[in-house]
Amino acid sequence: MEYVYSAMLLHSAGKEITEDALGNVLKAAGVESDAARSKALVAALSGIDIEEAMSTAVAMPMAGAAAAPAAGAPEGEAKDEKPPEDEEDEGVSEEEAVAGLGALFG
Numbered sequence: 001m002e003y004v005y006s007a008m009l010l011h012s013a014g015k016e017i018t019e020d021a022l023g024n025v026l027k028a029a030g031v032e033s034d035a036a037r038s039k040a041l042v043a044a045l046s047g048i049d050i051e052e053a054m055s056t057a058v059a060m061p062m063a064g065a066a067a068a069p070a071a072g073a074p075e076g077e078a079k080d081e082k083p084p085e086d087e088e089d090e091g092v093s094e095e096e097a098v099a100g101l102g103a104l105f106g
Helices: 002-012 019-028 035-045 050-067 094-104
Strands: none
Touching: 002 019, 002 035, 002 050, 019 035
16 A cells, blocks of 8 residues: 555655655655565556546445445345344343443442
């Protein structure tokens, strides 16, 4: 991720994204850079409109999050994600839990 962040920093500063520039940013941040990773990132970013990619990336999680719950359910059918509740809970009652927490604070 450091390499991508370095590229974004260079782009926002209006600088050309090169292997040397990435290495310098990483070095300034105290990260030892790997020439192969820098070269791969520069090659991957060549021909990419970074502004468009960033605006698209910001919009994608919102759309993906909205579509995620319905992905497994058939059309027109809502999938119930809640586990069934038992009428009788065999665990600790709420009063017992609160009393137990009181012991933590003295």
